[in-house]
Amino acid sequence: MKQTTPKPDRREYTLMIVPHHGKSVFSIRIPMKYVKYTAVTLGICLTILSGTMLNYRYQANLAAQEKYELNQLRVVNDKQHVELQELSKATADLQQDMNRLNQLDSDLRRIVSSEEIVDTSRSASPRLTNYNGQGGPDIQPNVADLKNLVKELKAAANERENSLLNLKSSLTEKKERLAATPSIWPTNGEVTSRFGWRSSPWGSGRGDWHPGIDIANDMGTPITAAADGTVVNSSWVGGYGNMVEIDHGNGIVTIYGHNSQNLVTPGQQVKKGQLIARMGSTGYSTGPHLHYEIRVNGTAVNPSSFL
Template sequence: MNATGQSAVFGKRKEPHTVIIAHGDEIRHFTVRPWMAAVIGSAFAAVAIGYLLATSYLVLRDDLIGAATARQARMQQAYEDRISALRSQVDRITSRQLLDQQLMETKVSELLERQTQLSQRHGRLDSVIERAEKEVGAKLPDAAPAPQQKPDVRAEIGAPADGGAATVSLASLGAADTKPFSLWSTRTDIKADDSSADRADKLFVAINQSLRSIENEQLDRVSRLADTAYENADAIKDALASAGLPVDSNFGKDETDVGGPLIPLDKAAIFDSKVKELDEALDALDHLKSEARRLPLANPAPGHVVTSPFGVRTDPILGTAALHSGMDFRAPRGMPARTTAAGVVTRAGWAGGYGRMVEIDHGNGFATRYGHLSKILVAVGQKLKAGDEVGETGSSGRSTGPHLHYEVRHNGEAVNPLRFLAVGKKVQKYL
């Protein structure tokens, strides 16, 4: 009996919860199962949590929006500050580039102007130096040559000719020593880590040094030529004066009583002054050469022995003391007798004791005579140059054998030809 009661208890089924709804005669019931309760509870919990979150968001939204707005404002301000700093930096770089460009354009213009001046000077010096070397008679070492064509300095340093932004590339600077002209063959100490401005400055310095060197060489060359011309002129003047021969006393005279304020000259004025000085020196030398060439300074019989000098001697025919008005040179019959200076033939024929004689007027009262000729080859009035043949030696007239009788006369008076021959030896290298 007990067993039967226990089985009834343990075997009893638990009934599910049932919800009964009565409305009038209608009765409805719902069975609530555990999973439905869990779902409904979860839904209510989710709604509650969502409500709480929405309420919290609505409460804290203003604070979040304010914080986000403040953070965005700070970021925007930082960006604007950075942009302003970059703009300022760009403006500084642009201003510096403009200044560098203007400075570079100025330097390029100066270099081009100086180079043009050097080229013009070189062209001007060609004729002057050619004349100087001809007059002086000694070729001086060549100075630095002028450029065959004007190199483009702008292209060399990277500055466009249209005035755009100037850029200096390392390749263009490093290639400066490949130019054939010495102006561009100057090596510089440009380094790879130098800035563009530094490389440009070093290149400009190198080019300026080359231009200055060429200018100094040109001035030095002109000065040396002028000094040499003055020295030659002084040598000719001193030789003529020492022999008592006429020379322009006012020519080349030093004027020491002078004065005035000091006015410094620039390079162009110095160059013009030096060229003018060279012209004056060449004029002086040319004048003295012309004066010397008009004098009978050459030897009428070079390489032949003087058999009878000028002065008192024993007459070869009478054996008594007599004045010998010229010099006798031993010469075989038929040897050419040549004039010792340019002049005009005033006598050509038989002249007593001279035999066949030629007299030449050289101007300024100077004349020469060539006596005892066997043949006369010129006529009266004929113009001769120095070295022209006037006749052939012989023994005509009052002579004891073939020789050349040579006389120098000044204002009709016989003078010692040896004095002229000695001066001729001194000045021959200058003429």
């Protein structure tokens, strides 16, 4: 079978330009193949342009997505920054709490004036030794871990503070009770009469009941309060002569008699060891001495049991 060769397309388009005013008509012949080539070229250009536009839209969407993610990361970063600032403030507040606890611990030490309270007030801390072994994985805490840690430390600090406050209150009460308990000698000298029955110093040949102790020394020897309290009497009282009476609370009263001079006034608050009078021989007395007496709920008791 004989193959036929396709004939070339000889068609063409004629573009005619007709001017005004009777000028010559101008025509242009455009072969069909040029029209086809132009159409193909335009198609290719349109295809390339479409691809470019699609790629541009894809890149624009991708950039918008990345911008959105970046903004989200900035929001998260700002939030974490705020949280870290809050944690920093919480840590600073916690440090102030710990400083307050340390001050409270120091106050307790001053109250007891010893190291007996070390194990109580620092029970949460291990004792130091010469060993320094350490270890464990190196893990960086996140914000949640730090927040939990601060929360736990705050709870521990509050619990410790309440415990120390209760202990301080108990120790303060105990100290005040001890300070208000006659427990020191009110003056220096020789004990010439003790509590109880004794031979009469007046030479009557019979014994008498002595409700305190007599301490003899030179005229004017200082006399001090045996405990904290309130002066309820500072005057001349019969056989006691110049007498000072101090109420220490809890039904305890001390009496200091035969003074040459009273140095306090009723209503005055005095501290243990404070100068209140000077030794004398006023009232029923055979010489300079202090008559020291302790009464509990109105009954005289042996002062030696308090010394």
